[in-house]
Amino acid sequence: MKANTQANLLLPTNEDTVGPYFPINFSDPLLEDLSQFESGITAQPEGVPIILKGRLIDRYGELANGTVVEFWQANAKGVYRSPKHEGNPDIDPWFWGYGRLRTESGDFEFKTIMPGPCADRAPNITITLFSDGISRIVTQIFFADQTGNASDPLLQSLSREDQAKLSARHEGQSDCGSKIYTIDIVMAGENEIPFFDDLIREGE
Amino acid sequence: MPNSGRRLEIGPTDNTSDQRTPRNRLRLIPEIARESFAPYVPQRGLSRQNDWDLTRIAPDLPRAEGVAIEVSGKLQNERGTPISNAMLEIWNANHFGRYRHIEDHSNIPLDEHFLGTGRVFTDSEGNYTFWTISPGAYLARPDIGRWRPKHIHISVSGGGSRLITQLYFPDEPNNASDPMAILMGDDFERNIGKPYETPHIDVDSGLNFDIVVGGRNAVYFE
Ligand SMILES: [Fe+2]
Numbered sequence: 042m043k044a045n046t047q048a049n050l051l052l053p054t055n056e057d058t059v060g061p062y063f064p065i066n067f068s069d070p071l072l073e074d075l076s077q078f079e080s081g082i083t084a085q086p087e088g089v090p091i092i093l094k095g096r097l098i099d100r101y102g103e104l105a106n107g108t109v110v111e112f113w114q115a116n117a118k119g120v121y122r123s124p125k126h127e128g129n130p131d132i133d134p135w136f137w138g139y140g141r142l143r144t145e146s147g148d149f150e151f152k153t154i155m156p157g158p159c160a161d162r163a164p165n166i167t168i169t170l171f172s173d174g175i176s177r178i179v180t181q182i183f184f185a186d187q188t189g190n191a192s193d194p195l196l197q198s199l200s201r202e203d204q205a206k207l208s209a210r211h212e213g214q215s216d217c218g219s220k221i222y223t224i225d226i227v228m229a230g231e232n233e234i235p236f237f238d239d240l241i242r243e244g245e
Numbered sequence: 246m247p248n249s250g251r252r253l254e255i256g257p258t259d260n261t262s263d264q265r266t267p268r269n270r271l272r273l274i275p276e277i278a279r280e281s282f283a284p285y286v287p288q289r290g291l292s293r294q295n296d297w298d299l300t301r302i303a304p305d306l307p308r309a310e311g312v313a314i315e316v317s318g319k320l321q322n323e324r325g326t327p328i329s330n331a332m333l334e335i336w337n338a339n340h341f342g343r344y345r346h347i348e349d350h351s352n353i354p355l356d357e358h359f360l361g362t363g364r365v366f367t368d369s370e371g372n373y374t375f376w377t378i379s380p381g382a383y384l385a386r387p388d389i390g391r392w393r394p395k396h397i398h399i400s401v402s403g404g405g406s407r408l409i410t411q412l413y414f415p416d417e418p419n420n421a422s423d424p425m426a427i428l429m430g431d432d433f434e435r436n437i438g439k440p441y442e443t444p445h446i447d448v449d450s451g452l453n454f455d456i457v458v459g460g461r462n463a464v465y466f467e
Contacts, residue, residue: 049324050323050324051321051322051323051324051325051457052323052432052435052457052459053323053457053458053459053460054408054410054435054436054455054456054457054458054459055410055429055432055433055435055436056408056409056410057409057410057411057425057436058256058262058409058411058425059398059400059409060398060411061261061348061349062336062344062346062348062349062398063336063398063400064334064336064346064362065346065347066362067334067362067364071289099264099265100263100264100265100268101264103264105264105265107348111284111407113281113282113283113284113285115281121280121281121285122285122287123283123285123405124285124404125280137287137289138285139284139285139286139287145348159281160277161277162277162278162281165281167281167282167284169284169407171409172261172265173261173265174256174259174260174261174262174263174264174265174266175253175261175262175265175266176409176425177407177408177409178253178267178271179282181278181281181282194275194277194278195274195275195278198272198273198275199272228265228266228267229264229265229266229267229268230268233267233268233269235269235272236267236269236271236272237250237271237272237273237274237282238250238251238271238272238273238274239274239279239282239283239460240251240459240460
């Protein structure tokens with residue numbers, strides 16, 4: 042780990058593993074289904090409802106149980122709900138773009154809407170994993186049937202083989218008409234997917 | 246230039262770490278894609294109620310067994326800017342070292358007066374405070390006799406900050422053999438609370454833990 046050479050900066054607290062017992066009573070249904078706003082409200086986000094079905098797989102092909110999965114994405118018009126875009130007319134008041142769930146078994150279903158393309162980026166969802174034995178790791182997944190993948194700068198920084206590992210595949214439709222996408226997130230070993238280094242040392 | 250980020254290390258004697266730690270180096274993120282990796286956690290959700298006293302299941306119920314402690318500190322970024330209105334989710338084992346979690350199948354006793362989960366928010370100066378029971382250490386690897394040292398799990402989210410960490414206690418015999426502590430090396434010291442006396446409040450002692458959120462998210466701290 043690189044030392045923090047900027048004399049006037051504080052040293053960060055170490056991230057640590059979430060462990061096996063992230064409290065299930067911290068779950069929040071509003072964060073597990075972004076395709077709805079809140080119950081009893083006549084409003085819903087713009088866009089195509091999708092269900093992302095994922096499996097978290099360890100080095101030995103087993104499901105990584107007890108993992109906390111977080112999601113971050115742009116709305117249907119490609120706008121992230123962050124302070125940088127405050128006042129942007131394309132913000133969807135019914136869509137926040139941040140999701141979280143804890144999977145007991147290691148597979149999950151996340152309901153949301155298809156993110157729009159954003160500037161030079163193909164539609165994608167940032168995925169953060171907190172799991173026993175590791176600290177936070179992050180990746181970004183794409184959709185095989187959406188346009189823009191061939192020119193996405195992140196995807197194109199990877200080998201063809203690795204690009205395929207980050208592409209969710211369209212596999213049918215749910216009873217309520219949502220498009221279903223599937224992805225295997227292999228955390229370690231032979232078919233390990235790419236994870237990304239998002240730490241920035243200030244002053245770099 | 247792919248494949249030239251950090252290499253993650255595997256916690257010694259930690260089976261799950263062996264199973265789940267990516268073996269390839271982390272990939273670098275092209276500059277143009279960097280911002281998309283920094284989530285902004287909205288200030289909303291059903292779970293946003295304040296629940297600062299983990300020493301009781303509810304205010305009208307008796308206190309749990311063990312040593313009641315106050316934990317307090319300041320949440321800030323690397324430049325020392327306080328992070329206000331962030332949510333801290335807290336969980337720790339009871340006095341005996343058992344979680345009231347449906348997946349904790351150990352035969353360590355539960356405490357009928359201890360739940361062990363709570364949440365608090367930082368004030369306008371980034372300060373937070375909660376009370377809990379000083380957790381017991383527990384045997385994580387009976388086969389090799391390795392214990393998890395006393396620790397409190399803390400998850401920080403709100404705005405541009407997102408961090409999950411653990412607070413450890415000074416001078417604990419099991420600190421030195423903990424896999425994650427070993428990976429942190431000398432930096433482990435920053436995750437150990439600093440004791441203080443609490444003469445005027447209804448707990449036995451205090452532990453100060455200032456949390457500095459580093460890394461990727463500084464862009465939203467302005
Ligand atoms: Fe723990």
